Amino acid sequence: MEITPRQLEIIEATGKILTTSGVSRLTIKNLAKEMQFSESAIYRHFESKEEILLMMLQYLRYNITLIKSSLSKTDDVEKDFCMFFQKLSKFFNANPYFAVAVFSEGLLDENEKLNKEIMGLMSMFYGYLQSIIAEGQNQHIFLPSISAGDLTMVVIATFKHYMFSWKFDKFNSDLLVSIHKMCAQLLTLMKNNPTQS
Secondary structure: OOOOHHHHHHHHHHHHHHHHHOHHHOOHHHHHHHHOOOHHHHHOOOOOHHHHHHHHHHHHHHHHHHHHHHOOOOOOHHHHHHHHHHHHHHHHHHOHHHHHHHHOHHHHHOOHHHHHHHHHHHHHHHHHHHHHHHHHHHOOOEOOOOOHHHHHHHHHHHHHHHHHHHHHOOOOOOHHHHHHHHHHHHHHHHEOOHHHO
C-alpha cells in the first residue's frame, strides 16, 4: 500500500482526535488545529474527512494482512492463537491511535464506504481466528460443545474489552503483558476437558 509520510501523519492525528474527542469532533478544521497546519495543507493530501478515514482503515487492514502473512500455522494451535495476538498487540502498541478505528462503532454511522471497510476488516480478523479455533477443535484441544464461530465471537469481544481498557488508561498500561494474560485466560476457558467429551 502506498502512503506518504505526510498522509501517515494526518491519519495518525485523525486517530488521536477519534480517541480523545470522538467522531463528532473529527473535522478538517480540528485536524488542522491538532497538526498546526492550515486546512488547505490537509486538503493537499486528502479531499475529505471520509477519504482520511478510509485510508486509515485501509492502512490498518494492510498491516493486519501483513501480520497474518508473516505467521506460519503450526501443529500447535495454542501457539498459533497466542502468536497472532502477540503480533497484533505489538502493532497497536507502536500505533495506538489506530486501535480506535477498529472499535469505534461511531464510524459505522458515517457512510456505506466506511461501513464496508470496517466490516471487511473485522471479517478478515474473525475468519483467521475461527480457522485456528476450528483446528483446535479438530485436534480435540478446544472444547467441542460450543461452535468455533461462537468461540471466536467470545474471543473478539474479550480482545475488544482489553483494547478499550488500554485506551481508557490513555495507553499507559503495558498492552503486551495484558494481551499475553488474555491469551492464557482464553486458552484455559476453551480447553477441552477429556472427561466431559
